Structures are given as structure tokens and as C-alpha cells.
Amino acid sequence: MSSPYEIRTNDNGKSKKQSMAELKLRRLTELNQRLQEDLNRRRIPVSEASMDLIAFTDKEPKDFMVPSRWGTIDKRDDPYAPQQQGGCCTMM
Secondary structure, X not given: OOOOOOOOOOOHHHHHHHHHHHHHHHHHHXXXXXXXXXXXXXXXXXXXXXXXXXXXXXXXXXXXXXXXHHOOOOOOOOOOOOOOOOOOOOOO
């Protein structure tokens, strides 16, 4: 009478398990490396980052979208204002 399970003659099952284990180990090693890099990333307090941002905006050209910081501007100087048409009539 034959047994319901076949006996493996080659060592394929073991090598598949070993390759899966190596793949899992490699993935865990890569994840560990990414987490280590994230941990070593330079961190600063929010107050310092805010002060850096304010200093940056003081050096850059005026941002007309922030009137609370730069005040209101003349309509002809505003690049975001709708441009006036040159003619006196509008065709519909």
C-alpha cells in the first residue's frame, strides 16, 4: 500500500524555505537601515524652523498673497489682479 505523502528525493523544499528566510532577512535589514537613517536625521524645534522661515521670507521678494505681512499694494502692481482690457467695448 502506498503512503498518502510522497517522500522528496531532492532537497528543493529546504532550499525554498532557506531562500524565503534570506528574503525576509534582507527586507528586515533594509527596513532597519531606513529606520536608522530616519532616526539619525537632523531635527530642530518648531520655533527654530519658524524663525528660519520668517528670516527666509524677509530676504525674498515680497509675496503679494500675504497682505498681513507686506501690506496692501496698488492694483497696477499686483501680478495676481485681473488685467485690464485695452478696449472700451466688450463683445458677447
